[in-house]
Amino acid sequence: MRRKINLIKKLKDRNGNWVEDKADLPQHICAYFQQLFATEAVDMSDEVIQKVNPCVTQAMNDALCAPYTREEVKRALFSIGDLKAPEPDDWNDTTIVLILKVDNPEECCRLSEIWKNLGVHASISELCVDNTGMGVLETILKKQDVSFTHLPGVGLKEMIATACWYMWWERRKIAREEAVQTPARSAQAIAAIVTNYVRSVKNPKIRRHGWEKPREGFVKLNIDAAFNLETETGATGAVLRDNNGMFIAASSCGIAHVADASWAEARALRDGLILAGQTGCNQVLVNSDCMDVVETMNEGGRSSSPAAAVYEDCMF
Incomplete structure (x- = not known):
């Protein structure tokens, strides 16, 4: 509906004649605005000019006449709303999106x-x-x-x-x-x-709660991971406590290359289990805030995700 209302079919020129050809309409519109904003020389006597009180200071005039900067152009373009780009019309079969990054784009x-x-x-x-x-x-x-x-x-x-x-x-x-x-x-x-x-x-019944002691004879392993989407790096952390809540050991590790957040969480599980093995802890209860890790391990460690090899290491 909006495109139909905004469609220009014909315009009158300065002589009152109709311009209807689609090929001539863009040229007519451009010529109109070029004429509209063009300067016209007007003779004005010095006596008249002297009676006009200036409102623009010299500093203001210098600022207006100064060359525009890259930052000013960027600020002006970025101030345009996201939805202000026009849709395709009868003159252009590609969507106009501010400044094109490539010449003659054909698809996104x-x-x-x-x-x-x-x-x-x-x-x-x-x-x-x-x-x-x-x-x-x-x-x-x-x-x-x-x-x-x-x-x-x-x-x-x-x-x-x-x-x-x-x-x-x-x-x-x-x-x-x-x-x-x-x-x-x-x-x-x-x-x-x-x-x-x-x-x-x-799983609406899942709820967050504080740290809980494991049953007697077991140790609690808490694991977590961090993932930086921009640099594709991450880190893992693990903490071991006994059934009285006493600290046993902890570890942390930086990862240079991370596939995604789920991969980082799986790696945190692997690092935590290695820590438990190094400290001689065989009866371990693991706490993770990643549902992907919990469900995968409950299903026997089978996964088709990028972390499949990491889960296999966790099943030793």
Whole structure:
């Protein structure tokens, strides 16, 4: 509806004649504004000028006439709202998005690669044939949900909604000239987020509580991990206490290359079990705040994630 209302079919020129040809309309509009903002020489006597009280100081005039800086251009462009880019029209078959990063773009390569890595590119391409913009998302949310074989319990709706949010977040980072991950890494991060979300929804009884003593004869192993998305690095930590709450041992380790947050949590479990073995603790109860780690170990350590090899080490 908005495109139909905003569509310009014809305009009058300075002589009152109609300009209707689509090829002539852009030239007519450009010529109009060039004429509108062009300077015109007007003779004015010095006597008249002297009677005008100046409002612009010399400092103000110098600032107005100064060359613009890169920072000023950046600030002006970044102040434009996210939704201000026009949609495709009859003159241009590609969407205009502020400053193009490549010449003659044909498709959103980064987004396409992420959709392909997530396994939903074909579904989205099919929907884009009859829909545009928000219509695609609306159609997806109304469709009957389908599940992914490689991500049990995750539906298409959850995947699309999470991916849209994540790519919007990355777009904001790009706008601020910050580094982002490769499309493959972004797809892994999206899959991890939506998987943890689905698991948390299916387990509403899970609750957070303080440290609890293990039963007699056992030691408690608390593990945790940190993951830096930008540098793809991480760290692990582990603490051992006996059934009286007394400290036994602790460890920490930095990791130079981390696949994703779930991989870091699995590595924390491995490091914690190694610590327990080094201190001679055989009866161990493990506490982890990562649902992926808990469920994988309860299922015998079987995993098809990037952390599969780490889980195998934990089953010794």
